[in-house]
Amino acid sequence: MSEAVTPRPDSKKKAVPARSSKGSLIDVRHLVKVYAGGGQEEVKAVNDVSFSVSEGEFFGFLGPNGAGKTTVIRIITTLLPKTSGSIRVAGMDVERDGAQIRRIIGYTGQSIGVDGELTGRENLWLIGRLYHMPKSLVKERVEELLEVLQLKDAADRRAYTYSGGMRRRLDLGAGLVHHPRILFLDEPTTGLDPQTRNAVWEYLRRLHREEKMTIFLTTQYMEEADQLCQRIAIIDQGKIVAEGSPTELKAAIGADIITVRITRDEAFEKSRDRALEIARMVPGVSRATIFDEGVSAHTADGGATLLEVLRRLDTEKVPVHQVALAHPTLDEVFLQHTGRQMRVEEVKPMSRGFGRRRR
């Protein structure tokens, strides 16, 4: 399927200027990807995505399951052909110059692609040799990576005996053996415990800082994007809905956010609509929106407004399940731009419960 790509007027797209960026290392213009689906329905996984990443930047793609993150990263890394659009990496075209692009990029995929029958050391060695590095240099580099990734003790064990975290680290190492100029990481910390995640973060920061590596990362974790990335694009249902530095994105939302969760009963929808009306009438609320569990309201002065909102809800007998007051995080940014929460299934730390509010 080849569809004419015209920039669609979309209110949410204002954050994505289609600026031409000559100096950028990765430049993606109007990327569209449609999966044929093999007899089933076609899936438009990426729908007119444009962005660019400059040399030395730490860039993040943030989005929920099925947003299209993996699709975009696989297209840029030459693993998947695009449907339309243009992509240049270091000035080279992904389709024409795939071979040259592959020399300067490292890729660590979402599924951990280490060979379980090979030892950790052999896995890294094989990858290094596949990049045509001379034997002596590969050896040196492998030892160095094993050390840095804390896999030295397990280096001669077969990788299937590794824990999930060790495998992730080994896989990360496999993307680094040849000192790529650009590192692509598809959800590099999914499934890691907080300690290991922190260690990986620390290592990525060092790579970025000390090796001047350009890093493109995808993640489902707000915190990860917030911690690591200099610039973030939020992607949802194949479209970029917001882009900017974490600070910018958060500042765009306003000061405080009041979140009111409504009790889930038969009258939930009605109660929620009522709560929205009420919230909009409260003085000091700059903007109020509904989300899947209730209503969120933006205000300059959280404390005072919250009391007023609660008082009015109580008078109107709207069944309130939970109330929270928060300073904006990327969660809110996401919520703001998509009308949905990032990961509804998770117990969210978003709401620092009412009363325990830190300010």
Added chain:
Amino acid sequence: MVTDVGHAQRVITRTRDSETSGGVLTEIGLVTWRSLVKLTRTPVLLFFSLFMPLIWLVMFSQTFGTVFSSATSGGLPGGGSPTPLPYDYVAVLLPGITVMTAIQSASQSGFAMVSDLESGFMDKFFVAPIRRSSVLAGKLLADGLRMAAQAGIILGIAALLTLAGWRIPFATGVFGAVLIMFLAAAFGVAFSGLSNTVALRTKNTESTMMVSFSLTFPLLFLSTAMLPKALLPSWVQSFSTVNPVSYMADAARALILTGYDWTALGNAIIAIAAFGIILNGLAVMAFRAQGK
């Protein structure tokens, strides 16, 4: 994880500058090395891929042996000599078993492909600056080496059996045996194109197994691999003439029983080349289409 990255900085330039060392043979060699290491580290697989053929050899020679000898007590039907044959059924069967083993290994060839695609390891190959064809070539080379080794072991054991009084002529000696190993490997590699095509198209181990299985056995039994053509029912005879397995089996059998039969060898090579090009051509196409 917070140790010295600074050292890395020092080798970066060297690493990036050295990207051109090693050519296509290195690439193929690395892929082959990996496949063989995996094979040797899976002892169960190694055991069965080497010893199953021997079990077949013993089983078939016991069950069909008596039938064969009574059917041929006055020489082969239609054959010139009315005298009893100077060899046992096992000598007739031996080449067939080498073919059968090669076919069986070939039918499993796609499994590794499916598991690499599923695990994401294949991406490591695809994202590296190597030719895609090296990946396939390296894998086929490893398969070929394995099939040659299997044929060699079967022939070696058969040679030991002659010491125990089994009558296997080995008409062309060691060189003929090496030629059989080579043919078996080439034949197996040609056929693994089928399993790899199915594997790459379906990305599913069960489908790969089913398709291979349902083709392997008819091909073997509707050929001259188990019995000489003269002893087959007439409809099987007609089918066997279009079955590449027959040409392979006939050439190998001649090497064991009578000597260099250049016509049979030529036919076998043509059959192997034709099927190899068609089936592996399909596999290459399926491989190229990966991720599309």
